[in-house]
Amino acid sequence: MPSGYDKYAYEPFAVTVDLAVLTLRAGALHVLLVERGQEPYAGRWALPGGFVAPDESAETAARRELAEETGLVDVSGLHLEQLRTYSEPGRDPRMRVVSVAFAALLPHAPEAHAGSDAAQARWVPYHSAKPLAFDHDRILADAHDRVGAKLEYTCLATAFCPPEFTLGELRQVYEAVWDTALDRPNFRRKVLATPGFVEPVPGAARLTGGRGKPAALYRAGTATALHPPLLRPSREGRPA
Amino acid sequence: MPSGYDKYAYEPFAVTVDLAVLTLRAGALHVLLVERGQEPYAGRWALPGGFVAPDESAETAARRELAEETGLVDVSGLHLEQLRTYSEPGRDPRMRVVSVAFAALLPHAPEAHAGSDAAQARWVPYHSAKPLAFDHDRILADAHDRVGAKLEYTCLATAFCPPEFTLGELRQVYEAVWDTALDRPNFRRKVLATPGFVEPVPGAARLTGGRGKPAALYRAGTATALHPPLLRPSREGRPA
DNA sequence: GCGACTAATAGTCACTATGACAATAAAGGG
DNA sequence: CCCTTTATTGTCATAGTGACTATTAGTCGC
Incomplete structure (x- = not known):
């Protein structure tokens, strides 16, 4: 005061x-x-x-x-x-x-x-x-x-997703906000390796929205922080 | 508005x-x-x-x-x-x-x-x-x-330091704010490996404050962000 | 001046996390 | 039925980190 x-x-x-x-x-x-x-x-x-x-x-x-x-x-x-x-x-x-x-x-x-x-x-x-x-x-x-x-360092991305979502939707959040393409397998590995980021929906339901193989559904987990963080690709040398 | x-x-x-x-x-x-x-x-x-x-x-x-x-x-x-x-x-x-x-x-x-x-x-x-x-x-x-x-992810620590400082002083900033002890050699390696975080003072002057071997002096560099970040040790299992 | 103590600095080693891929699986569209 | 798209499973090399050991160069107490 x-x-x-x-x-x-x-x-x-x-x-x-x-x-x-x-x-x-x-x-x-x-x-x-x-x-x-x-x-x-x-x-x-x-x-x-x-x-x-x-x-x-x-x-x-x-x-x-x-x-x-x-x-x-x-x-x-x-x-x-x-x-x-x-x-x-x-x-x-x-x-x-x-x-x-x-x-x-x-x-x-x-x-x-x-x-x-x-x-x-x-x-x-x-x-x-x-x-x-x-x-x-x-x-x-x-x-x-x-x-x-x-x-990068929180689980905020799930706030852009509906209650149940696929890892593809979650990845699109990162790609849209960062305006970058991310490697699918690596993104998946990172998200699943972070405890509490997402958890699979028990019913093993799968979403077959449009093209491509149906994806597994996940819910937001209880974690709020990402340790270690999911760093966006550094754009050294590339056009900003 | x-x-x-x-x-x-x-x-x-x-x-x-x-x-x-x-x-x-x-x-x-x-x-x-x-x-x-x-x-x-x-x-x-x-x-x-x-x-x-x-x-x-x-x-x-x-x-x-x-x-x-x-x-x-x-x-x-x-x-x-x-x-x-x-x-x-x-x-x-x-x-x-x-x-x-x-x-x-x-x-x-x-x-x-x-x-x-x-x-x-x-x-x-x-x-x-x-x-x-x-x-x-x-x-x-x-x-x-x-x-x-x-x-963790910026060069903010130098804001706590005088214009010229030793890596020991810089480390103390982290240790005081995070309330953790950091490994000296690892901290040094990380800071020096980050381009633009600190730069050595040309005169090669060394500070011999109190005990111990005199330390080299550094100035704040031009970088503002740390990529990758200097993550604080996670306290899993340890008392908060 | 000597030995203990302190801090800086150099270097090693194992392991984790990551980036770059290849390969397979399961859908829809023509 | 073939092609395209997306999900999913793996592999491999490498950067970055945590945990340590060793060495160097000072101060302090005596």
């Missing part, structure tokens, strides 16, 4: 949350965007978000906004991760706004629908998302960085 | 920064604390911090507070890292305060002195720091977790 707390004057700020809602659609990373109807940045796309209410924490506000924007009834199980807080003066031309940014990970994408404020909402491929309003390009890039990094 | 931005009412918040200022003293991790003079938590120790001014970002405010609390004239080179934002309603019994927490890493500890608000300030060993006022125990623990994790 501030040492000068009881002594200095202070100014009030508006506090908002901004959400980078990420999911996989057709094997590609997508982000949920809303179209702004008013100035500034009218007609530009932006990350969904909203004000923090007086009796809410930023996390609570973020989860409420997530439910509103996605139209999902139950968002309690979704992974929500605080990224950082953006507080540059002037980041909003109208007033002094401090925004706490979150990344939300969705297993399956509900169809985008107009939010509670009737703004248009849409799933946009990550690589087509820029440019966004305000400093949202930066926030989105930070979200991507964070998620990409956490895939 | 909030979708309901132009539609919803919002309440103003006070925005503060809280700092976990960390350094090594005699090989042990210490944190800078200030004693509270007033209620609530009068007489309890707390993390230094203060209000964000209307024309400041949280980072700017944090650096200003860091200079004020440590008495250092130039804090521009110090590593300052935003941790996360704490926004639970009721975390301050007096008013609605949202606090952006930072970790600051100091190479050498200037003597603690009374801050600008005449509050008593002191360096306290990390393990003796609890309990603190407000939710500062949590903030401090989060700072420790973050720094410990970043030591």
